[in-house]
Amino acid sequence: MIHVNDLQGKRFLVYGVASDTSLAWAIAKDLAERGATCTLAYQKRFMSRVLQLAKEQKWIDQMEECDLASEDSTKAFHAKLTGKYDGIVHAVAFAPAEALMKPITETTQEDFGVAMTVSAYSLIRVVRHGLPKLNPNAAVVTLTYLGAERTVPGYRIMGTAKAALEQLVRELAASVGPMGFRVNAVSAGPVKTLAASGVPGFDQILDWMASNTPLRRNVTQADVAHAARFLLSSDSSGITGQTIYVDAGYFSVGAPPEMDRVLIEPRLNPPEGPV
Numbered sequence: 001m002i003h004v005n006d007l008q009g010k011r012f013l014v015y016g017v018a019s020d021t022s023l024a025w026a027i028a029k030d031l032a033e034r035g036a037t038c039t040l041a042y043q044k045r046f047m048s049r050v051l052q053l054a055k056e057q058k059w060i061d062q063m064e065e066c067d068l069a070s071e072d073s074t075k076a077f078h079a080k081l082t083g084k085y086d087g088i089v090h091a092v093a094f095a096p097a098e099a100l101m102k103p104i105t106e107t108t109q110e111d112f113g114v115a116m117t118v119s120a121y122s123l124i125r126v127v128r129h130g131l132p133k134l135n136p137n138a139a140v141v142t143l144t145y146l147g148a149e150r151t152v153p154g155y156r157i158m159g160t161a162k163a164a165l166e167q168l169v170r171e172l173a174a175s176v177g178p179m180g181f182r183v184n185a186v187s188a189g190p191v192k193t194l195a196a197s198g199v200p201g202f203d204q205i206l207d208w209m210a211s212n213t214p215l216r217r218n219v220t221q222a223d224v225a226h227a228a229r230f231l232l233s234s235d236s237s238g239i240t241g242q243t244i245y246v247d248a249g250y251f252s253v254g255a256p257p258e259m260d261r262v263l264i265e266p267r268l269n270p271p272e273g274p275v
């Protein structure tokens with residue numbers, strides 16, 4: 001059994017490290033702090049950054065390039081892996097920048113296909129190739145965003161891709177559950193990363209969240225990593241097919257708290273009229 005604070009001897013396959021701000025990097029480091037080792041799959045364009053980051057990190061047991069948009073690259077990557085894993089982290093998304101700049105009605109079929117392939121279909125690919133390499137009771141965690149369920153300015157086709165990803169979490173959980181494997185998602189609040197910087201208006205979304213979440217702050221990489229670790233450990237052994245919100249409570253909010261001050265308070269304490 002793996003327990004949240006003891007991952008000694010456990011091993012995880014982590015997709016999606018591009019820089020020290022990557023959610024995948026935060027999750028991998030957090031797993032390592034509890035004694036786990038990790039294999040990193042990185043995209044070629046981030047190779048030099050990732051090699052630099054990984055220097056002297058003894059908890060990284062292997063690092064290989066993998067393009068999840070390509071079946072051949074994914075196959076070649078898996079052929080280089082040795083040994084088994086106790087879990088997989090899928091922290092990967094992409095949509096062409098132009099597609100995030102244009103109204104949704106202008107989305108091309110090609111851009112739609114790219115966003116869906118990299119951000120949703122890649123989870124199927126990761127699970128299919130990963131299955132023979134999993135230890136009993138292994139778990140898979142992916143990362144999603146509120147844009148899957150609500151419109152968020154600037155998110156555009158990524159929202160549709162994340163909606164597909166969340167349904168795939170349920171489908172894959174049903175498919176691999178009988179083998180004893182679990183699949184879950186963390187729906188993270190906005191965090192400044194390379195991918196997030198490509199979302200138009202992202203800084204304004206961060207400002208909005210900081211004053212409108214119940215916790216009155218944005219989430220951190222560490223907040224997301226802690227939840228991912230929980231979902232990868234046996235402490236969540238009965239949870240599968242779920243999307244768990246790590247968003248400082250924003251998902252529970254129906255209207256901004258400012259409405260209280262502007263609309264409600266004046267009614268409760270009406271200003272006194274002229275004497």
Ligand SMILES: NC(=O)c1ccc[n+]([C@@H]2O[C@H](COP(=O)([O-])OP(=O)(O)OC[C@H]3O[C@@H](n4cnc5c(N)ncnc54)[C@H](O)[C@@H]3O)[C@@H](O)[C@H]2O)c1
Pocket residue numbers: 015016017018019021022023024042043046066067068069070090091092093094118143144145146187188189190191192193194195196
């Ligand atoms: N940062 C946020 O605000 C936020 C919020 C919720 C969910 N997420 C999700 O978290 C995940 C990680 O993103 P991040 O914010 O850490 O940004 P990031 O830029 O650090 O990570 C995105 C990763 O996707 C990888 N990637 C893109 N195309 C790929 C491909 N074809 N093959 C293999 N890898 C590919 C990139 O190499 C990169 O490592 C994404 O799924 C993102 O949608 C992010």
